[in-house]
Amino acid sequence: MTKQHASLLLTTAQLWQFSLNYYGIREVKTACLNLQNQFNGNVNLLLLLVWLDQHQLTIQAEDWVSIENTLDHSESLLLPYRELRRKLKNHVSEPLYREALEFELQLEQRQQSDLVEHINTLTLYRATEKPLTQQYCLKLGCEHLFTSFETSAEQLKMK
Structure with a gap:
């Protein structure tokens, strides 16, 4: 079966708004924090994959590496900062902690x-195989979380 090209331009604002709505579902937030804290997954990558799944889009297998490489720089800033913020939580005032969280x-x-910049450089295809979110969960060894992401994505579509 040949892959069918699909085109859809994603903006940062679209993904951010989708992420706020989707992450606002309690079950999603819990599953995302589990994915991040227990399985070293990247929540922003997961949110992008859920968005692509909802639009029935996929990437080529060889594109996974380049997408993960896109995260290298931001992860080198984000992970140490997140750890520092967590350590500060019980030692700083609530307003200061909220600033750190912001x-x-x-x-x-x-x-x-x-x-988003990177995904817009890739050739996207109509999805015909396992959803990207499921592939990512399998890769991380947390396939049990996929049900939470899939069910919640369906709920969000219905709103």
Whole structure:
């Protein structure tokens, strides 16, 4: 079966808004934090993959490496900052902690921007195989989380 090219231009604003809505579902937030904290997954990558799945788009297998490489720079900033923020939580005032959290969200948004820039350089295809979200969960060894992501994505579509 030949792959059918698909074109859809994603903007950072679209992905960010989708992420806020999707992450706002309690089950998604719990599953995302589990994916991040227990399986070293990248939540922004997962959110992009869910968005692509919802639009029935996929990438070529060889594109996974380049997408993950896109994360290298932002992860080198985000991961140490997140760890520092967590350590500060019980030692700083609530307003200062909220500022630290807001800065972390800015780093997250920058990471999403990097992902969007990169995904827009790739050739996308109509999805005919396993959803990208499921492939990512399998890769991380947390396939049990896929059900939470899939069910919640379907709920979001219905809204």
